[in-house]
Amino acid sequence: MDEEERDEEESLEEFICSFDFTEEEMMAVRDELDSYRTIPGSNLAKYIRRVAVTIEEDDRPAFLKGIMVGAAIRLAADRDRG
Structure with a gap:
């Protein structure tokens, strides 16, 4: 780093x-x-899928919100870097 x-x-x-x-x-x-x-052969997308299938139905919107906020933060950081 x-x-x-x-x-x-x-x-x-x-x-x-x-x-x-x-x-x-x-x-x-x-x-x-x-x-x-x-985890051998894993990547972030596979990990998210693995986690998503273990989440109870009522908690899925909060999990999705977390992913969307994380993605928005990453996009903003990438834009700020130019």
């Missing part, structure tokens, strides 16, 4: 913590989300 990526990661952490999430909560979720990389 280069210096620019570290700065972006720190900015994201500050942004998330500004909503009263703790650093511990954020790191636990990050570790869980990164776990797909340890």
